[in-house]
Amino acid sequence: MNGPHWLERTTDAGLGCYVHVPFCDRICPYCDFAVVRYEGAQLQRYLTALIQEVASSSREGPLQTLYIGGGTPSALPRASVQLLLATLFTRFRTEPGTIECTLEANPGRNEADLGSWRCAGVNRLSIGVQSFDDAELHRLGRAHTGAQAMAFYEAARGAGFTNVSLDLIAGVPGQTVDAFAQNLATAIRLDPDHVSIYGLQVEEGTPYARWRRRDPRAFCGDDMLAAMLECADATLTAAGYVHYEISNFAKPGFESAHNTGYWRQRDCVAFGMSAAGYEQGLRYRNIRDLEGYCAAIERAGSARCEEEHLEPEARLGEAAMLALRTSRGIDAQDFERRFGVLITDVFAHAARRCIAAGLLEQDRSGMRLTARGRLLANSVCAEFLEPQQTHVVTH
Template identity: 35%
Template sequence: MVKAAYLHIPFCEQICHYCDFNKVFLQGQPVDEYLQSMNDELKNTVEAYPPTQLKTIFVGGGTPTVLSIQQLEIFLISINKYLIPRDKGLEFTFEANPGDLSEDKLKLLLDSGVNRISFGVQTFDDNLLQAIGRTHRRKDVFQTVELAKKVGFTNISVDLMYALPNQTVASFKESLDLAFSLNVEHVSAYSLIIEPKTVFYNLMRKGKLQLPTQENEASMYELLMAEMSGHGFIQYEISNFSRKGFESIHNLTYWNNEEYYGIGAGAHSYVDGKRITNAGPIKKYMSLVETTGFPYVETHSVDPKERMEEELFLGLRKIEGVSKSHFYEKFGIDIQTVFVNQINEQIAKGLLEEKDDFIRLTHKGKFLGNEVFQAFLL
């Protein structure tokens, strides 16, 4: 059963140097026509796979808030039309760049059911912001978060990054201190990963990208966990921290290996036991929706073996880990029967541990998560 919906707005006014998400420059793009295609895809999707247990909606990008207020209104009407009825506890998140949101846009979002804002802060160091291709500055973060609170938002998340070019442990500590001063409910913090087809990738290949050492990156992550705990944030996933009760329901849908819609160019869905990939290029996406009703370019039926692999690969990202009893209920087989060798190997390395009903990462394992996850791909 579908638990979540992700909707992708691929337009940006500036392309960040590290970003490999599906995105295009806003100028000259058929934005209105794209929103109509999203409306049509959404309508066809909910008819094909009715959302009986929808708990969370997430609008990401790109930069969703580059839409004009008129475009935002049309888009939000479409979401409300096809993803209702919604229970009152539904989480509805909108990604935003600091500095992009006017009071009118924020009021429109709130009045349209959006109850959670996720700001892409990344760092509070203005020099670093410029170096990574961000258009906002430190002052914009404080002004926009304050404005969101004034309008009535009570669930605000900020994204931070570490291991950025020339970033020091001290400068990351300053960003954490400033993030805490915002008094928000949720923080996501990710280390920089250099992806192909990005500005940073090209600079790295030319030897022009000065990155922190692995030791400094590990020190930043250690600092992150300690500071979050010291300020009352619960680490519920490798890179995510929240006040009690403010965990991201949307992200947990992925890590719990549950089904979700993916609407928009380049989006991915997991519905009816199938993983589906949408066309990425805007024109191809729109053309497929117009001619076939769906923009699918790849559909893969997930077999039981893959589902069990994904249960571990995704579930071990959660700090609580993977429930042995839930695994049995879901698949009708003991987790130890399927993965006994992998579990024992990772326990012997000190990367996994068993705690009551759960198999979870150790403190050491949090630093080597990708190595642990890969071990469960049979």
């Protein structure tokens, strides 16, 4: 399979860009993202603010990857997507078609816009399918059906998209391992280039959290969720996908260059409400509510509400945590080059504990999670957040 290999054309010294589009037709009851109900008047004000924020960025291009996420960016009117992309490509002196440019899309709407997105420079679609089962989709509060998800995928292929990713959720209330396996089988039959599998997280403050308090048995337990994720690993790997990150599978050459940049601490400028960026050790985030974001941009041209300058030790710990999410893991040579340390020194205690628990493996080339470690990744990654020695040099 000959993928676009955007990943091979990107470097750690390059620049990514994330743009947040918070609008959704309706808010799913499990969603904890920064989202608002789609409404025309708000949309216009938001787009104007977004374009002002892009224009006032001090960062120079070109970009290596561009990711329009949300929310539901595909719900924007066609002209708004075109304007937004043209603004970004022009501002960062980047030729459309020369970089990986992803748009997140939900099925059941705006199929007629697929061709215009391609013309505007989008060459990778990430489709929020979540399930092909109508009863599961209903419980998730999604607006589309399984048939609409399949039709949207086929329409994307028909419009010429050669790099398409599907998102599926594991652990939908009431879902069995067999039912989840059915979703995987349907996804594999469609033959996408990339599949993301997310275990359902129930976040406080959402309608799902209230539902789980009322009826905990409606939700799948840790063992069942682990069985689903193991099923995804076995099934997708057997179908030729590479499990290159905890939640992500790709045909060779179709790994997400944008997300890989994030896992490798590449600089990424970020625009829009709640958007989080990272530039030369500075991590920042914008205001999370729509009114606050727009008002701040209109008043001052910036909506940053959090900034954290990561000291070298913190960058090293974070780099380890992010690298462990990937199948490559912590690469010994790479860490020595980037931070001037031996991982066997700075992570000796954490590695010993995790290897003894069967969660990590280590050889001369580095350290990576075992299959069991992937299921408990958050606990393993937390062990690596604080390296042991302080003589870290960042390049």
